[in-house]
Amino acid sequence: MNKIFILLIVSLLPISRVLGQSPFTAPDSLLVIQSGIASYYGKAFHKRQTASGEVFDMMDYTAAHKHLPFGTLLKVTNLTNGYQVIVRINDRLPKSSKRVIDLSRVSAEQLSMVTDGIVDVTMEVLSHHAIAQLREFYDGVPVDLRLRLYYEPLQAFKDELAMLKIEF
Numbered sequence: 073m074n075k076i077f078i079l080l081i082v083s084l085l086p087i088s089r090v091l092g093q094s095p096f097t098a099p100d101s102l103l104v105i106q107s108g109i110a111s112y113y114g115k116a117f118h119k120r121q122t123a124s125g126e127v128f129d130m131m132d133y134t135a136a137h138k139h140l141p142f143g144t145l146l147k148v149t150n151l152t153n154g155y156q157v158i159v160r161i162n163d164r165l166p167k168s169s170k171r172v173i174d175l176s177r178v179s180a181e182q183l184s185m186v187t188d189g190i191v192d193v194t195m196e197v198l199s200h201h202a203i204a205q206l207r208e209f210y211d212g213v214p215v216d217l218r219l220r221l222y223y224e225p226l227q228a229f230k231d232e233l234a235m236l237k238i239e240f
Contacts, residue, residue: 103147103196103203105218108172110148110193112180122163130177136163137173138216141209144197148173150183151192157182158198172216 114130122128124142135146144161157179165174173195175183185191197203206219213219 102200103198104194105146105197105203105206106172106195106216107151108193109170109190110150110173110175110183110185111171111190112175112177112185114177114180124162126162128163128176132176133157133159133179133182134162135159135173135175135179136165137161138165138167138169139214140217141206144206145202146173147196147198148175148179148183149194149196150185151194152188153184155183 113136117128118130120128122134122136128134135148137144137146140146140161142161145158146161147156147158149156157175159173159175159179163174165171171190173193175185177186180186183191183193197206200221203219203221206217207213207221210219
């Protein structure tokens with residue numbers, strides 16, 4: 073009887089790990105909107121005003137981007153080690169910057185990139201709904217962002233549905 077009980081507990085372990093995962097850690101390449109080089113900024117800009125008007129705190133999970141709307145939440149993944157961080161856009165990068173994102177010091181520490189200074193990253197929005205919101209924000213989607221919707225709303229009227237019925 074004890075062996076059956078132990079086998080039952082062991083067999084349930086993988087299920088409990090899957091159920092306990094955060095929805096933000098599930099790999100979903102459909103949510104990746106940009107890839108490139110990330111850097112970080114800290115002491116030189118600490119307590120100075122950002123482009124959004126708020127005061128930069130290098131210990132907040134924030135970032136600068138060329139043109140994403142202020143308040144946009146992104147999951148940034150360090151491609152070297154797989155570490156991830158969720159940041160909020162509150163500042164602007166110069167249009168001429170070759171970097172895709174500038175992270176706060178604490179965000180860089182979470183990605184374990186402080187020693188390197190720059191790393192290759194991917195940036196994801198947190199939901200398909202966020203992609204739709206970003207598409208509505210822009211008149212024309214910037215060429216460096218991937219904001220594709222992978223579903224089209226389906227609208228059908230009663231008569232059209234009747235025509236589609238297949239009789240056997």
